[in-house]
Amino acid sequence: MSPTPARTRHHLLRALGAVTLLTACALGPGSPASAAPHSVTVDLAATSGPVTGVGSGFLYGLTEDGSGPGDDLLAPLEPTSGRGGGARLDGGGWAGDGYTAGPGYQRRITSALAQARRLTTAPHHGTYDLLVSDVWGADTTQAPDTVYPCAGGDCGNWESFLRRLARDVRASGLDVRLDVWNEPAGAFFPPGFNTEQYYGMWDTAVRVLREELPGMPLVGPSLWDYSAGNLGPFLDHAKAAGTVPGILNWHFSQDPVADAASARGLLAARGLDGVALGMNEYLHADEQHAGHQAWYLARLAASGIPSASHAIWDDCCAAGTLDGVLVRDGSGALRRTGQWWVYEAYAKLDGVYARTAADGPFDAVAAVDAGARSAGVLLGAPSGGAADTDLTLRGLARLGGVTVTVRRIPDTAPLDAPVTVSTTDVPAGTDSVTLPLRPESGQDAFSVSVTG
Template identity: 50%
Template sequence: MNPLNTRWRARALTAVAAAATALLAAATLSPSPAAAADTTVTVDLGSQGAAPTAVGSGFLYGLSQDGSAPADSLLQPLKPQLFRGGGARIAGGGWLGDGYSAGSGYRIRINSALSQARRVTGSAYHATYHLLVSDVWGADTTQPSNTVYPCDNGDCSNWKAFIDQLVGDVQASGVPVSYDIWNEPDGTGFWQRGVNSEQYYQMWDTAVREIRRLAPSAPIVGPSYSGYNHGWLDGFLGRTKTDNTLPNVVNWHFGNDPAADAADARALLSAHGIAQLPLTINEYLFSQQQNSAYTAWFLDRLSASGVSAAAHAIWTDCCGAGTLDSLLVGGQPTGQWYVYQAYAQLSGKLLGGSGTNGGTAVAAALDSGAHQVKALIGNNSGQGGTATVNFQNLAAASWLTVNGKVHAKIQRIPDQNPLSGGPVTVLDTDLTPDNGTLHVPVSVTGGADAYAVTLTPGNGSTGPVNQTVTVDGTATNPADANHFQYGANWGVTNGVSDMYQQTANWSYVGGAQASFRFTGTKVVLYAVRDVDQGIMTLSLDGGAAVDVDDYASARNASGAVWTSAQLAAGSHTLTITNSGRKNGASSGNNIAIDRADVTSS
């Protein structure tokens, strides 16, 4: 399910006349935020495993066309392990666009891929680069209907000539790559000759044999199905074992749980009598899953999966924007970027334990040299409530407990694009263990947010505690310290599955006004961004109005659209007005409010 696949791009919402209709039409795009419910996950300090390797810190087309962007200062903190590219969507059409020859269209694509690979496989990163062979060839969903695919009518000669040219150019460059032969051969957008068909195996076998003839040590990656599929992989392994064309790396995309999928793949290898091969997932996270909480959950599960590398998928800015698959917005880090940074900061030894509970997962590591334990917490269901992390067997890290105390720091990683100021510290204080276990309660105030926990030796401090509360857009009781008020021409919609508490307050009438009264030191406003959303103006405490454009080419139903500066403690009022104006690309001037987060010290 490559982001270029038109089957998935078609999920983007079409324009509608009213905000309520738009909200309901998109109700299935994201998981419903679960009702606030407490959950517990366990980390066992006595169960110390291998060193963390930042599995999952990889990017599909995350670099600029020549590989120079983003800057090292935005890339190195994530400790990226895997990159994937092949010049998709670069004008010229690749080998196919050159009339099935090595002309200018082919050259610009292979040069782009090699430039990217040269940077990330070098001494600063030592990452792996999966060269998308089919993209250099031209199968990036832009190919015409009369395309002659490799081995059509049993003729593989031109395909063989392409592989020879490609391998020769890679070897001449001196850049190490892994050959990912064909992207998503089960989808018509890339391969229109049938999944696991006889022609597919003719194409695959020809490529493998030529690559191994010309570059015997080069890794080959496949089959790169659009999703984990037991039956397809079973058939592929059986056939390629028979043909002696097994890949060096077994790869697939997406999936429900990488740990479960990897276990199934290893069982299939054993069932076929094949020695265990490295496993990779070089595309993961659908567009509606790309928020801080879900990203953290998937990374947590990757850390437990045994998968050697994985790459974040791209959906909105393919294929040379240099945004790390939208982890950067306007050159600034998003909440997801900070999730990857927190994940990369796991050091020392990975810790075992229950790891998951329902939709909540945790990955943790103990670093004796640094005298710290770090954990990343995420969920895949929009769940709120309290997620208590039980760090048990503290005796295995006796240096943590000083005078009967362990110091805990909790940081919330809001799902905000960009995330100005970085993660928010919500707890920074000593805690008292209970019978060798430290109970760290993480108050999940926003279902799309991730959390990072750091344990260090107790130091007698009781640092600031910042509390953040989430206020749904339908909270209108004036007796509450935090509440919304709506004037004329506002409506409310219930049952919207991809919004907090499944509700939205909306207006498509210019001049319609609402306000949010709150008591605290900071506020974050969440609203719908979509193809039919307009421009709203915001004014805090009667100050100058600022425009917020809620248009987006793909729906984000509950993202942060505006964050205040740090405020003086006390009561404040945020005034929200439908300006009646819209972005030129938008089909409407709807405004739909989801919720607000209020922070107080």
């Protein structure tokens, strides 16, 4: 969409000013300055599938050896996914070693496997997308004269790298997902996406990795954003070449629900069954606020995408701050933030999803565990959009007498605990209760717990 011309903007502003004046006159002196609160309704008696925890994952959220942060800060978030490949570690990976397995390569693969071990084994049992191109060295720190895989049609060195990587993954005994190349439409793969060289790189990777590591899912093309115009030709080529990934992956959807529906349409139109969806980077830097994060988690849960991981914009790539969800105080100790508390509230959702409906900026994800007589709701709005809202919980009668607690999660760093707004005892037989949510900042999120 092109920018609005200045003259058009001028007329629009004049028109808007006139509408504002007319509205003020219609209200008259003493009229209410604010509109009635918006509403969100959660029906605990109308449920769907089991809670998946999608979105509770981190790109380069751990320290280099995977040991940090400690379990006191990681375990409460119940991470379901992770992603990494040793980016920005000294040595430059395979390419930095002169296209061989030297110390730069070894440091990166060692780090990636250590992080994978932390996230994929007990107690977390999440997935880990091993970023193959970062181990190779394409992390924006590569030299200007870097020779990218399959230049001039020669894929020999790329194949040698893939077989060495596969050998090291196999020796680790870990199950990972192999993310072939990160964001190939930009600086990470200057030859370009959907080019002959890209397809040579991609097809070689799929062929070799399937041969060496059968059963391990392949992830791609991991585009910077969702683009049906780019994904369509990629899928056409991959179908013809027999190199369709097991997980069709992209980054930074504006709305995961809409993009997931579009992606399923692209796959269906080509008769490609059994391909999962993934988004192993989400949230732009200016969206990493408590309220926006809660809203996005609600949209991820509604999208049906099985896995998604929070993006990193600062402290790349071994700070162990869970992508800025933790911050360090003056003594160097890690402290929780509003974003951390959003993930903690999200992790507490258990059982099956409950139906939600909203007429304002807030969106909600809710779950109910009737056997445990408990339920939970997480609410947020896109950045800066939180507004006065009334939350109605229905279907409470199935849980018996309960206590409903509302907490406000400020977008603050550090934040030692959310703010308890209200605690309401709801007697047995009462099926519905309405609770006011009054944000003090446009970035606030809210969590609601129902306990029997």
